[in-house]
Amino acid sequence: MDALAAASDEDVDARTRALADENATVYDFVVVRDRRGENDEERGKFVVGTHRAAWMRFDDERLLADELEERLRALFAPADETTPSASPFLTTSDGILLASFSLVNAEPTPGYAFSWDFQRDVEQPFLGALPEALSRVLEVRIEAQVLRHARSRVRPMWSDKHRGYVVDSKQTPFFIDSDWPIDTSVTYTPIDGKPLHFVVYVPPQTECPLYVLDDNHELTATNAFIVEGWGGLVVVNPPGCAVARGENEIRLRNDEVVNVVNAFVRQLRIHLGAGEFLQKFGAKVLPPKHTGFATWEVDALVHSRLVADSQSTISTLKSLDEVISSIADIAVPDAIAERILESVEALERAIDLAQNARYDEAGASARSAHAAAERAFFDPFSLGGLESFPFEYKVASVMPIILPTIFPLMLGFMREMRHFQLRRREAFRASESSKKTS
Structure with a gap:
């Protein structure tokens, strides 16, 4: 497209998004003639936008059909057997992801105690668009609390190189204390899933500033680390590690909140497995600034959840069949039979919709099938309450x-x-x- 020859990647992304049909799941690939005179590294490189478009820049001498074909084949090649399975946060039958935020004050004192109005300071200005962006995949619920006098049992070491206390990657698995009351799931407890815990840790003044090191003993970008299958933690060092005179509690500053949100979104993307393939492929991915997840990434999560829910439904129904078949004189109640029938019908409907490329509807049917199968298996007044001796x-x-x-x-x-x-x-x-x- 010659009209985009002098446009930046952000302008190309905005233009392709404006021309796209929001109701159609169609992916566009654009070849842009490059007249910007930039370095050669930008030419011939894939750029993936925030919606459902990708493009590659070229000039007349550098456009090679073989190279373009090779890149497209690599980009759209089917996933191999080494592709990781769906995240456990995507396989809950109720379709709810509980994100639990805890602001942990290790040793609060007057003038060195921190708090937040989470809804006003964090959720509304920074996380408001996230639940809506992921609504096609799961329902995101966010809860928050403030903890005091919850110090880590790991003692950091002073580093002259980093001019602060450091925790290396070998210590991070033991940094979060199991005695911390960080469970905020009072109104909701996942039945077959787990909440995603996210801890904001303010170190004691005697261990401030505190830095998290990576495997190469270098500072991490967000001063945070991730705990696979559980959540993550980000360290917030107060300015100058000083006590604020005349104040009992201090609100987190805006730049500190931004760092916390960036760390959370980055860790959430890792937990959900978003964008891993294209990063390995070497494409330049434009970051979605407001939602944290691009449209094509949500499409990929919809597909992952569709497969995961379908597999979980089949596995649960097989287990249910084995339990019933192993007991000769058991009488299956009508409630179980109805839920099994509901699960099978929803699974068949999901398969039919997926074959017609109606993936959002197929995902909803697969979630219904998974939920019905789980209710049939775990209902204490149905199969679990039967007596067969x-x-x-x-x-x-x-x-x-x-x-x-x-x-x-x-x-x-x-x-x-x-x-x-x-x-x-x-x-x-x-x-x-x-x-x-x-």
Whole structure:
């Protein structure tokens, strides 16, 4: 497109987004003639926008059909067997991701205690668009709290190189104390999933400033680390590590909140597996500034969740079938049968919709199938509440009740039988005696 020859990547992204149909899941690839006179590294490199468009710049001498074909084949090649499975946060049957934020004050003192109005300072200005961006995949719920006197058991070491206390990558798995009451899930507890914990740690004044090192013993970009399958932590060092005179509690500054939000979004993307393939491919990816997730990344998450929910549904139904088949005399209640039928129908509907490239609707049906299968398997008043025992167990359970009743009857019956036999014997003897006398 010659009209975009002098435009920047951000302008190309805005133009392609304006021309795209928001209701159609169509991906555009644009070849842009480069007349900007920039360095050669920018030419011939893929750029992926924030919606559903990608482009590559070229000049007349450098456009090679073979190179373009090779890059497109690599970009759209099917995933191999080494592709990681879906995140556990994407496989919850209720479709809810609980993001739990905790502002942890290690050793608060007057003038060195920090707090936040999370909804006003963090959620509304910075995270408001995130739940809506991910609504096609899962429902994001955000909760927050402030903890005090929750110091880490890991003792950082002073580093002259970094002019502060440091925690290396080998210490980070033990930095978060299991005794910290960071569970904020009072109103909601995931049944088959787990909350995503995100800790904002203010170190004690005696260990400030505190820095997190990576595997190369260098400072991390956001002074944070991630805990796979659990969440993450970011360290906030107060300005100058000084006490604010005349104040009891201090609100986090705007730049500190921005760093916290950037660290959270980066860690959330890692937890959900967003954008890994294109980063390995070497494409330049324009960061979505407001939502944290590009449209094409959400599309990929929709596909991942569709597959994960379908596989989880099949696995749960197989387990349910094995449980029912292993017990010969079990009676399956109507509630279980209805939920199994509901799950199977929703799964079939998801497959049909996916074959017609209606992935959002297919994902919703797959989530319904997964939820119905989980309800059938874990409902305590259905399958879990059924009683099925061996015959010997049933006999052993009723004998203590029956024996006290049967035993006196048997003794009386035996006495009557003995009396009957005695009378019969005496009658026989009397009959024999009468025959002899006659």
